[in-house]
Amino acid sequence: MTDQLRERLARLDPMHPGVDTEPLTTKSSRDLLEGIMSSPVTEQPPAAPEPKSNRWLVGVAAAVVLVVAVGGAIALTGDGEDPVASGPPLELNAAGEDPMAMCIMFSVEELAKMEVAFEGTATSVEGETVTLDVDEWFKGGDAGQVVLHAPAGMGALIAGFPFEVGGQYLITAFDGNVNYCGFSGPSTPEFRTAFEQAFGA
Numbered sequence: 001m002t003d004q005l006r007e008r009l010a011r012l013d014p015m016h017p018g019v020d021t022e023p024l025t026t027k028s029s030r031d032l033l034e035g036i037m038s039s040p041v042t043e044q045p046p047a048a049p050e051p052k053s054n055r056w057l058v059g060v061a062a063a064v065v066l067v068v069a070v071g072g073a074i075a076l077t078g079d080g081e082d083p084v085a086s087g088p089p090l091e092l093n094a095a096g097e098d099p100m101a102m103c104i105m106f107s108v109e110e111l112a113k114m115e116v117a118f119e120g121t122a123t124s125v126e127g128e129t130v131t132l133d134v135d136e137w138f139k140g141g142d143a144g145q146v147v148l149h150a151p152a153g154m155g156a157l158i159a160g161f162p163f164e165v166g167g168q169y170l171i172t173a174f175d176g177n178v179n180y181c182g183f184s185g186p187s188t189p190e191f192r193t194a195f196e197q198a199f200g201a
Contacts, residue, residue, distance in 0.1 A: 087142040092116070092171075094130070094148035094178045103181030112198040114172035114179060116140035119187055119195070122163045130163045132171070138199040146171070148178060161185050170195055 104110055111117075117139040120132030128150040134143060148163075148171075163169070168187040172179045185191065 087144065089131075089145040089147055090116075090141050090143040091147045091149065092173050092178050093176055094150045106182035108194050108198045111172065111183060111194060114139065114174055114183065116173035117171070117195060117199055118146065119168065119170050119192070120146055122165050122167050122169065125163050125165055132169065135168065138195050140173075 117137075118134050118141060119136045119138070120134045122130060123133050123145075124131040130148040130150065132146045132148070134141070134146060170185060170187045170191050172183045178184055
């Protein structure tokens with residue numbers, strides 16, 4: 001052992017230099033060294049993870065609530081788009097056709113001239129009043145509901161077709177009056193295609 005190494009070890013040794021030490025050549029020193037060398041090495045168990053703070057849990061909970069709220073809003077408004085209908089109810093006169101008037105022949109071109117056009121589901125049919133929830137506006141409105149007022153005695157039968165709760169209808173109107181002559185009626189794939197062609201939906 002060099003003098004320099006001995007000096008470095010002496011600086012690291014907490015034992016005061018004046019304390020007597022037993023030489024390594026004695027039996028007790030050899031037994032102690034043998035005991036140290038033969039002792040099995042044991043690994044320390046991993047430390048238990050520290051409990052997460054309540055602040056972190058609150059942050060996670062807030063994020064979950066935000067995701068649910070955004071997901072619900074998207075589901076209700078159609079993938080982030082504005083709601084289909086949001087305005088106050090629109091009221092239309094559903095007096096029906098004048099028997100003395102002549103119907104215009106139905107065509108997509110004539111359909112496109114209508115001021116109001118929408119698709120709705122009947123939610124209430126009571127006497128001379130029919131209430132529809134708007135499923136889609138094609139033209140002329142933003143109401144969430146449309147109320148049709150039929151003349152007394154006409155009831156739910158308007159222009160030859162009945163309104164039934166749960167039924168879906170395509171309705172047009174001009175100057176506040178529901179149009180008939182084939183321009184309003186129960187929703188069918190063919191009728192809806194005509195609306196999409198007329199109004200570019």
